[in-house]
Amino acid sequence: MITIGIIGGAGFTAGELIRILLHHKKVNIDFIYSTSNAGNKVSAVHQDLIGSTELVFTNTINPKVDVLFLCLGHGNSKNFLAQNTSFNNVIIDLSNDFRLQDNAKFQGKEFVYGLPELQKEKIQHAQYIANPGCFATALQLAILPLASERLLENDVHVNAVTGATGAGVSLSKTTHFTWRDNNFSYYKPFTHQHLGEINQTVQQLQTGFDSEINFLPNRGNFSRGIYATTYTHFKGSLEEAKALYHEYYKDAAFTFVTDQELHVKQVVNTNKCLLHLHKHNDKLLITSCIDNLIKGASGQAVQNMNLLYGFDEKEGLELKGSCF
Amino acid sequence: MITIGIIGGAGFTAGELIRILLHHKKVNIDFIYSTSNAGNKVSAVHQDLIGSTELVFTNTINPKVDVLFLCLGHGNSKNFLAQNTSFNNVIIDLSNDFRLQDNAKFQGKEFVYGLPELQKEKIQHAQYIANPGCFATALQLAILPLASERLLENDVHVNAVTGATGAGVSLSKTTHFTWRDNNFSYYKPFTHQHLGEINQTVQQLQTGFDSEINFLPNRGNFSRGIYATTYTHFKGSLEEAKALYHEYYKDAAFTFVTDQELHVKQVVNTNKCLLHLHKHNDKLLITSCIDNLIKGASGQAVQNMNLLYGFDEKEGLELKGSCF
Amino acid sequence: MITIGIIGGAGFTAGELIRILLHHKKVNIDFIYSTSNAGNKVSAVHQDLIGSTELVFTNTINPKVDVLFLCLGHGNSKNFLAQNTSFNNVIIDLSNDFRLQDNAKFQGKEFVYGLPELQKEKIQHAQYIANPGCFATALQLAILPLASERLLENDVHVNAVTGATGAGVSLSKTTHFTWRDNNFSYYKPFTHQHLGEINQTVQQLQTGFDSEINFLPNRGNFSRGIYATTYTHFKGSLEEAKALYHEYYKDAAFTFVTDQELHVKQVVNTNKCLLHLHKHNDKLLITSCIDNLIKGASGQAVQNMNLLYGFDEKEGLELKGSCF
């Protein structure tokens, strides 16, 4: 039994982390830190937890917990660690502060990029984890098998749509219900910040790849999930592509290749990534779906913790989906 | 041709007013006042108007326009008129500042309650109009025929659900997409502020009515429309009830009684109120549907202007519905 | 470890049952019967189960399983048992065929009404369970404490809205996306079939109650959940009401009384019922929320099985909610 603490407890990812960890058999939640909510019941903020927990937010950190999860806005993890130097156990950071090699070392800590399908062993031996971004997870899982065999030949074309939880709990024009309901739009065309992580991984596997990953992210009028379509030139047959993907993911705990065409609700409220392959002329089309808050954030964080501690990789993560 | 000005031009009701008046054959929009948006194109805020208008928001009021529409938050119409005393032509106020008899006189101006189905003649001879509330419109249209014949015998039970535009453009927890999507909840049970207008009208028609109107308003996870179910004791047959309602609304331009069971999208983007009657034992169940922003606000404001100026009551208001 | 079989495996309630039982530690799914899908993978119909199960639908029944769950359309459970007489172990029926006393005995089997909050002991000693209806669950949980103390004084007014899964997987005009999206409507006013169960329970607790339960069911434009508001005359104070409800539900595994105003997503994808009390003048307003497919169907069926077998009442039912 290990003890854990959560920093930034009022947001979406912290909420999902709490929901998952409340039923994790090897974990005790020691504290949930939120300065703005200190003294309030956790169930007053994460209101579905009425009847599930009597935990109260705190503004005091217990530096002795075994694992610290940082659920802070991008840029704030670095600030937090700079101001709280006493913590020397395991840290799993859900922000983008330490995902790139250039930023992975901080105060003597070295963060390992926590994508189990890329580098499970490194994670098992890590102490500090930089948890991948949500789009970055969906997009990398779509192309890892190709890059691992140096089969990315030229431009990759990606269109992906995310639910509104991807934008966080803060209010903005595009998260207002009257705006988002029955609506659709893109944002940050070709320049989404997750391209950094994605390109880093591609270079790690297929050094020298010099074509472009053209990525159009979209705002969908749903709450949860990422649906990504990726296509690129592929010489082999569909069967060869399937064999490659099945082989690459044969030991993956949550990533599955299927012959069914996909829709995003198949993965909602689960830690799964589902992948589908389709071939048209010389193009291979890969569809990948994840729940942006679970496999794209809090679920993957728990998966990383499980790996790091040698727990069953699925512990706490065999979640009942919410498919309709 | 008359000229009009709009105060508070960036909100939902102003937007709908502009959309309607751009195609009104007797009206010229002279100015749209918005301090926060002065100098910006109207189509930069009401973004569907690209290609429809080159109007620009102003922070200068032209006191010579024939009609001034006040689209301000509740309480602000009074403040605005107190600070802008030079305007002496027609005023149509969409807030709740002047709807109750106790508040209807202000600075020598006397506001007439602008529900055409209640008092068309008074409106035709008015100079200052207090436009009814959205829930108040739907609920009064459900019971006007009964009250007009003094047939309200005892308690009235009303459950109504409104789209998220009813809460205005400002952001709040319950208008965040991730909260509202696929959700449902009540608010202000039995105490919604529109009960004031409703009870005032009931007393006007059926003096001495002393039972209660039990009103539960709900937040629906849709953008537009009000769906209200009202039931109360009724001695007569269903046929008698239908005859009463058909007679009462026989000259109404936009309020129709139908034998079809209703759904709220039948009235979306129109100035209609649809009514349906059902009898179960001694209870008469009346369903009423309106678009909260049109018949419940801006459309009714234009209808009142049409009546007041002797225009065709339907001018500008024969809108193509958006039923799906 | 017990073995179970599911009859009618392709519908919503069977799907939820499978999702729950796959992770239930005391249960082995022996077979899932579906004539129309025999031979197909379960994950080809319940498509979120890719990666979770390799089970295949069968058209053969194993009469030796310990528990048989009937997930058939209303009327079909009776037909099924008439044609399959060899089964003599535990039966949990999710239809409305055996819920009323008049129908509870069939072929020597006597069905017990499976609402744990009403009669946990009877369920613990039962062999045949008639699982309650979804609206019936939400509405009874709202008034059980009052009826148990004979405090229902006169008419009860109920307005409830259900998600589209309540209408089943079959296609109809009102389940077409273009109709239901952003829409709202009632159906079966004052005559919903669940009133039978509700009135039976009220008579069981408060014999002689002779006022009416006025129930307006509505179709909401969301997929899951029931949100019900119930009000009736109550002499006592709000504090007395709260004390009564807290006492009544103090041992309930999944039903909780809270001071927070409720929204339906607080219970989505859980087996919880949340209750809130509000007092206005002499009226007590009770809000109750459940997931129609879980506490309103498959989750409660598992809860009944747990009670009947002496398993932990919560086994398999500590589900991660899907609150946004």
Next chain:
Amino acid sequence: MITIGIIGGAGFTAGELIRILLHHKKVNIDFIYSTSNAGNKVSAVHQDLIGSTELVFTNTINPKVDVLFLCLGHGNSKNFLAQNTSFNNVIIDLSNDFRLQDNAKFQGKEFVYGLPELQKEKIQHAQYIANPGCFATALQLAILPLASERLLENDVHVNAVTGATGAGVSLSKTTHFTWRDNNFSYYKPFTHQHLGEINQTVQQLQTGFDSEINFLPNRGNFSRGIYATTYTHFKGSLEEAKALYHEYYKDAAFTFVTDQELHVKQVVNTNKCLLHLHKHNDKLLITSCIDNLIKGASGQAVQNMNLLYGFDEKEGLELKGSCF
């Protein structure tokens, strides 16, 4: 004043046509033909029309009407005309039966492809119009200016999402609310039938273009609208692209180029197409939005009729949008 008849009156496109033509000042609806609904009120099927029309469906065709609109399923227009040979006035067909050159001549009638932005003059002099497909409209308007200047250099990449009305009124698994709500998926990758029209137009403007138009259509969880993103190599600057598009569309009645980033609700319930241009490195990204049922079907059909008869091109089509 001309008279018109509508064949196939119960579907979505017929409904929109009726809604538009009821308020068109030059048109009288003579009959609405529907064998399945003959004798029923039009407002019993298109239920928002209660109070707007007393028209009744007929199963008799008046061959003397000036214009016949065919709102039939794909393949059925040909069948209909084969069986109804007496009609020799104007025909506007909304199916895909006559859009391609190879199919454009039938029984001595020659159909002109009715995309006003492509060939307004031809339409003005036509008698038979093949109205473009919805995706085909959005996608062609995105690239017409480039193709007209022979500036399509190599592959075009298109991702577009359509509302559920695009699938028609018939029920199917993917139009069931519980499936579509909060969901997203693609269909017919790279092979959508509208590619035929699109490629035909590209060849008409830029003969010899031999790269591919890679088109991924998606099902969105909204009811109306098409949102399409198209990118391709473009040598010039963003300013040059804007100048090209502004010039090409300077006389277009409903197609506008804007500097605002777009969302699909800006065009819902209007006959507009809005276009936005963005440049990233050597890629030009064009966003185009239309209402699939109006500019993508019935509105464009009326626009074509207006052109053909010399009416004001905007007559009947200055519709109030339904932007939220």
